[in-house]
Amino acid sequence: MVSLSVDVWLSAPLAESAARAKQLLELGVDGVFTFEGAHDVFMPLTLAAGSGVDIMTNVAMAFPRSPMHLAHAAWDLQALSGGRFRLGLGSQIRTHIERRYGSAWSEPVERMRDTVLAVQAILRAWQHGDRLDYRGRFWRHTLMPPQFDPGPNPHGAPPVLVGALGPRMTAMAAEVADGLLVMPFNTERHFRERTLAAVAKGRGDSTRPFEVIVEAIVAMGDSERELFEARRAVRNLLAFYGSTPAYRPVLEVEGWADLQPELNLLSKQGRWREMAGLIDDPMVDALTVSGTPAECAALIRRRFGDSAARVCCYFPGYQVSDAAIAELVAALHS
Structure with a gap:
């Protein structure tokens, strides 16, 4: 190992x-x-x-x-x-x-x-x-x-x-x-x-x-509640990153390229909470490291x-x- x-x-x-x-x-x-x-x-x-x-x-x-x-x-x-x-x-x-x-x-x-x-x-x-x-x-x-x-x-x-x-x-x-x-x-x-x-x-x-x-963006917790809070927090960061055109290739590889312009538009309108709501669980799993230590x-x-x-x-x-x-x-x- x-x-x-x-x-x-x-x-x-x-x-x-x-x-x-x-x-x-x-x-x-x-x-x-x-x-x-x-x-x-x-x-x-x-x-x-x-x-x-x-x-x-x-x-x-x-x-x-x-x-x-x-x-x-x-x-x-x-x-x-x-x-x-x-x-x-x-x-x-x-x-x-x-x-x-x-x-x-x-x-x-x-x-x-x-x-x-x-x-x-x-x-x-x-x-x-x-x-x-x-x-x-x-x-x-x-x-x-x-x-x-x-x-x-x-x-x-x-x-x-x-x-x-x-x-x-x-x-x-x-x-x-x-x-x-x-x-x-x-x-x-x-x-x-x-x-x-x-x-x-x-x-x-x-x-x-x-x-x-x-x-690695890490969403880590020892309990279900801790892990829920961690994953909720990293969604905000992922939405911010995902709104940037320079990061679109990462989304593109996973088949999520259309998400980037949508996030970008919401960011320009200051609709940050809605942006985080577009980051689903499979995206969190792929873009972060999540779980117990x-x-x-x-x-x-x-x-x-x-x-x-x-x-x-x-x-x-x-x-x-x-x-x-x-x-x-x-x-x-x-």
């Missing part, structure tokens, strides 16, 4: 980030991750860096940030955590990049490729003393005076991962990044038929180290155990007990 490393969302008030990370470590969790929601993606990890768990952005939005900003944040978190940091980057969608971040959007796959290569070039320059001379399509980094060079990191350069769903972004990540963060809105069929095929295409004959980290562990193992060594578990919108987390982690470690 394959042992899987487990990361969970560092969901805690900012001031409690370090304490919560230590609690999760005591539960057996291998790492914690943050994402760009209502708060900064890096600051909680700064506080949690000394807890002993692995830390990861999952994901930091790449396009509104300079590769230099990303490299500095990654370098310092790698040092603070003792070499346990992963920089996960994501593209988001055009509406958010342009209207929420006020940044530029174009050719997302090529822009992400350029960002990853630029960050890696900066990290190499610091780690190995290479002359910084990166000239890409979107980024240009050719100046690194000694006053701004942090010097070699005692723990090595941190890995750069890319969050992806579509085949082109996934293949690009497999070609140039250090790892892939498989987006959580996924089904076993889509993962096996499309994600893994795109990874194989991007990797080609490469023997360069590369890790696949899967993400032991059942969830078995499902994660069946879907991903032969393709990934690490899983990020996400418990959105409902309370999950520490005891249940510990049981899930123990089952995945066994």
Whole structure:
């Protein structure tokens, strides 16, 4: 039986980030991750860096940030955590990049490729003393005076991962990044038929180290009532994801493509409760991992155990007990 490393969302008030990370470590969790929601993606990890768990952005939005900003944040978190940091980057969608971040959007796959290569070039320059001379399509980094060079990191350069769903972004990540963060809105069929095929295409004959980290939306409970509440909560998230055109291919694989424009229309009308009502039980079963901790562990193992060594578990919108987390982690470690 394959042992899987487990990361969970560092969901805690900012001031409690370090304490919560230590609690999760005591539960057996291998790492914690943050994402760009209502708060900064890096600051909680700064506080949690000394807890002993692995830390990861999952994901930091790449396009509104300079590769230099990303490299500095990654370098310092790698040092603070003792070499346990992963920089996960994501593209988001055009509406958010342009209207929420006020940044530029174009050719997302090529822009992400350029960002990853630029960050890696900066990290190499610091780690190995290479002359910084990166000239890409979107980024240009050719100046690194000694006053701004942090010097070699005692723990090595941190890995750069890319969050992806579509085949082109996934293949690009497999070609140039250090790892892939498989987006959580996924089904076993889509993962096996499309994600893994795109990874194989991007990797080609490469023997360069590369890790696949899967993400799972988990609806978990020990009792019927707990499980009911968990499944009700994840329906809201699935409806939100499903309304986004970029996620339509996942629904398409399962024969649910017509649901996406219907959800999208309701989202524009603010009819969120009705959206969740369109997510039926078979959809919840396919798009999430649902059941008791032991059942969830078995499902994660069946879907991903032969393709990934690490899983990020996400418990959105409902309370999950520490005891249940510990049981899930123990089952995945066994």
